[in-house]
Amino acid sequence: MYLRPLLTFVLTLLLTACGGENSGVAGDPASYPNKPVRVIIPFGPGGLADVTLRLAGEPLGELLGERLVMENRPGAGGVAATTTMLNADPDGHTLIVLTNGTTIAESLFEDLPYNITEELVPISAVAWFDLVLLVNPDSGYSDLQSLLAARGDDLRIATINPGSTQNLTAELFTSRAGMDSATIIPYRTTPDVLGALLRGEVDLAIDAYTALKGAIDNGQVRPVAVTGEVRNPAMPDVPIAAEAGVEDFVVTGWNALYARAGTDPAIIARLNSEIAAVLATGDIKARFSELGVEARGNTPEAMQQRLLDDIVKWRGVIQAAGIDTL
């Protein structure tokens, strides 16, 4: 007698559950999140994006009430990572980390099978980091201008591979500093760049502050300028590029969380405010600054503007430098 309504009830529940899973409709913001949240990282483990996201991911998971599960999908300008992201439901349970490297890939890979500016929506920035211009302390140069004046056209700059933020920053630097005859020598990894500077086979190295913080703290290499808009609090004595005599040369790297387009705006808003809360905690601020990274969120609108601006900026640098695109 009561079996039928009970059965109907159970069936309805099941159908709703399955339907919600498969229909691709944006998740229900009221019950979000109702399972662990995947965060796709377009880099291998141990790198800057990976470490910062893992550090911030833990308290963020606590605030959300579900664990954040990091998934590394390295390689090929983030294509593998983005493809994985776009195969997930737009319900806020799968997020992706974009970086300034993503904005470079937009120009390096012309025929991407997706359009990140339309198919992904911003949540918030997470971390910001400076690049540094470094010399060998034994070289005798203590400031950028004396180095540029002394080496002139013979200036040699070490960075990692062409198409990287570091390498394009060097391209931008040579054009802004009027040093177009300088040679930018690409190395495979940051340790190789450090080695080249320690051997004295290059005059200048440009890399992320975080990556070479150890060598800077140890006095193995000497920073002569940072690429940020303001001085880096960890190195208050090191001038920004404009102060060192190179105008209009500002590069700040960033990591940001994005979701799939179509995700409920309420979920985006919730994530944005929780991230802001996490980044405001003293513990995260301290741990990030130990890494040489600034913990700072922003609004989705500001984030998207930044992404679009950087795509334009790097496209100009790539075209000016004549770098091969796919």
Next chain:
Amino acid sequence: METLNLLAMGFEQALTPEALMFCLLGVSLGTFIGVLPGIGSLTTIALCLPLTFHLEPLLGLIMLAGIFYGAQYGSSTASILLNVPGSAPAAITCLDGYPMSRQGRAGIALFMTTIASFIGGSFAILLLVFFAPVLANFAISFSAADYFSIMILALTAASTLSVGSPVKGLAMVTFGLLLGMVGTDINSGQFRFTFGIPALTDGINLVALAMGLFGVAEILNNLNEGKVPQAGQEAITLKNMMPTKDDWKAFRYSCMRGSLIGSFIGMLPGTGPTIATFMAYAGEKKLSHHPEKFGHGAVEGISAPEAANNASVQAAFIPTLTLGVPGDAIMAVMLGGLLVHGITPGPQLVTTDAALFWGVVASFWIGNVLLLILNLPMIGLWVKLLSIPYRFLFPAVLFLICIGVYSVNNNRVDVLLTLGFGVMGFFLNRHGFASAPLLLGFVLGPLIEENFRRALVLSDSSLATFVERPISLVFLVLTAILLVFSLWRKTGTTHSRSQAAP
């Protein structure tokens, strides 16, 4: 004397119950994943890295390092028993390890590789303890021209890796060089041989290539022959695990030479254990009075590469810990782990974090002893693997290879490439083309090209840089000697053969 005091302090740090526990945990996990084909220490260390955020830095580093060198112990096991390498560096161990296994000497082979691993590892640890700062500064002074000349020597030695036709060996080296070019050219940023496929812009994955050529190809070969490898079915007792007197004789010096080559290659940033093992093998074959025994179960063919393998991974810590210059991706991940704790490796680490530095160094040796204790009793167990029926064993191995390759980059394309390389390797092997020269060409090609071009940029396009730099000159001279020696020996043997002919 002071070094010994500091080392004693290190042992104090590394002998606490917690430290011992994490060391044991690390090396056991390392051995285990080392045995599994394809699943490498990089993946495992990366997975365990977040765990160490909550540990004391010393304990975390002890565990991660244990996984790293523990994996090298395990990686030769599958090479010897199944002709399927546990990792790319162990591919070379297949060449003589598997024939030994087929001759019923699997127990002896495993015993000797374990001892060789221990000696190689210990040798490099001694270097780390007593000469780390000197060696690190020496290693970092190697410039592009020097790397080029070292790699040329390695490539020349590669000619010995092939059994049979030298032309076929040369063809495979060249093929390897071509495969190594796939991806983004480091100097210009040009995409080469990528055919518009984004997944290829990072180049071909070494693990996919090694597992395909050695692992999948071997499985296909066995299926084709339709016979079950019958080696090592007899019970393993202590007696038939014990090497003969002749074995020890062959072992002694080859193991030392392997340790030397491995330590040297290991402390050069950017080289890696695969080059170390291949060079050690090639060197042994060149020096041997019986090069014809290689490929048919020569003890030198397993002891030298295995010693080199472990020496190189331990020596890789020399520049990592003393200069903050990690030699490879695995070292970089470990440095990342230290940075999270606010510890920055570099010249100051030895003084500012002396307890950490010496604790880790001491734990290396403790870990190696643990590995020895752990691995010797396991030999009998591993050999029993062979009694698992072929129809169960090989699907399982194939499955593990796929998981292992996938886990490197979480990339499906790599799995497809592995299977493709497997089919390719199967046909190549059937027609007498060996896989080892191809793999070495693949590893060395990009390094040679990259350093050649960088050396020319640095010297303003003067080729003289290769003979003006002393280190480079030494290796070029060695290469020349090797070439002349090979030719002389070649004509010598043809001569004696023609004399012997009726």
